[in-house]
Amino acid sequence: MKNDRLKSILGIPYFLFLVIFVVCPVLILLYYAFTNGAGEFSLANFTLFFTDSKAIGTLIYSVMVAVVTTIVCLLIAYPVAYLLAKGEFRRGNVLLMLFVMPMLINFTLRITALKEILTLIEGNLAFHPFLNTVIGMTYDFLPFMILPIYNTIAKIDHSYIEAAKDLGAKSYRVFLRVILPLSIPGIISGITMVFLPSMTNYVVLDMMYNSTYIMGSLVGSYFSMYDWNNGSVISMILLILILLLSTITGEFSDKEDNAYE
Numbered sequence: 001m002k003n004d005r006l007k008s009i010l011g012i013p014y015f016l017f018l019v020i021f022v023v024c025p026v027l028i029l030l031y032y033a034f035t036n037g038a039g040e041f042s043l044a045n046f047t048l049f050f051t052d053s054k055a056i057g058t059l060i061y062s063v064m065v066a067v068v069t070t071i072v073c074l075l076i077a078y079p080v081a082y083l084l085a086k087g088e089f090r091r092g093n094v095l096l097m098l099f100v101m102p103m104l105i106n107f108t109l110r111i112t113a114l115k116e117i118l119t120l121i122e123g124n125l126a127f128h129p130f131l132n133t134v135i136g137m138t139y140d141f142l143p144f145m146i147l148p149i150y151n152t153i154a155k156i157d158h159s160y161i162e163a164a165k166d167l168g169a170k171s172y173r174v175f176l177r178v179i180l181p182l183s184i185p186g187i188i189s190g191i192t193m194v195f196l197p198s199m200t201n202y203v204v205l206d207m208m209y210n211s212t213y214i215m216g217s218l219v220g221s222y223f224s225m226y227d228w229n230n231g232s233v234i235s236m237i238l239l240i241l242i243l244l245l246s247t248i249t250g251e252f253s254d255k256e257d258n259a260y261e
Contacts, residue, residue, distance in 0.1 A: 081186075
């Protein structure tokens with residue numbers, strides 16, 4: 001009884017944090033999303049969004065940026081994480097730290113430095129807005145893809161690999177049938193950590209002089225004009241997308257875990 005009471009007391013700060021910083025903001029967004037300027041219940045905000053070609057185009061463009069960024073990050077991060085976790089490196093942790101090191105540097109400085117490098121290469125960043133956006137997003141979010149994959153691969157029991165080799169499996173079969181399936185939870189975590197922020201991180205676009213809008217910049221433009229109703233609608237749509245992606249990736253991860261139990 002004392003332990004249960006102690007746990008309840010210790011859980012109060014966490015409960016208050018959830019209510020103040022999670023529940024209350026969501027309730028405020030719901031209120032503004034389903035009301036008009038006069039505070040009356042209305043679905044006009046949702047109708048306006050789904051009938052506005054510019055808003056739909058922004059959503060499609062944001063999804064494209066997020067998908068391409070996630071794929072590029074995955075293609076780069078998986079070989080790096082695999083080599084750091086299973087390669088013949090005595091200082092694998094040191095090399096991992098070098099990849100994560102940019103996260104310790106101020107975000108503004110990192111993007112400014114990248115902009116200067118791309119300017120030297122391209123001359124005018126306005127000529128390749130989509131490419132530069134993907135490069136900037138990849139540079140920013142690559143460590144978030146490397147870390148979960150690295151942690152998952154590093155925890156794979158080496159006896160599984162040895163058993164597969166003893167049964168006559170070649171190296172590529174060991175990778176495809178053992179290592180890759182067991183590393184799927186890390187891949188899913190990395191995809192979730194990269195896809196969702198890259199859909200809304202408009203700071204990279206603004207700092208690289210990209211005039212294209214993504215969902216985050218569209219939300220920011222509405223709130224800067226004190227149009228909380230339309231801004232809240234877009235925020236709710238993004239929240240729904242996040243919940244759907246989290247549900248899909250969570251179910252897929254559970255299926256993989258059950259398959260290897």
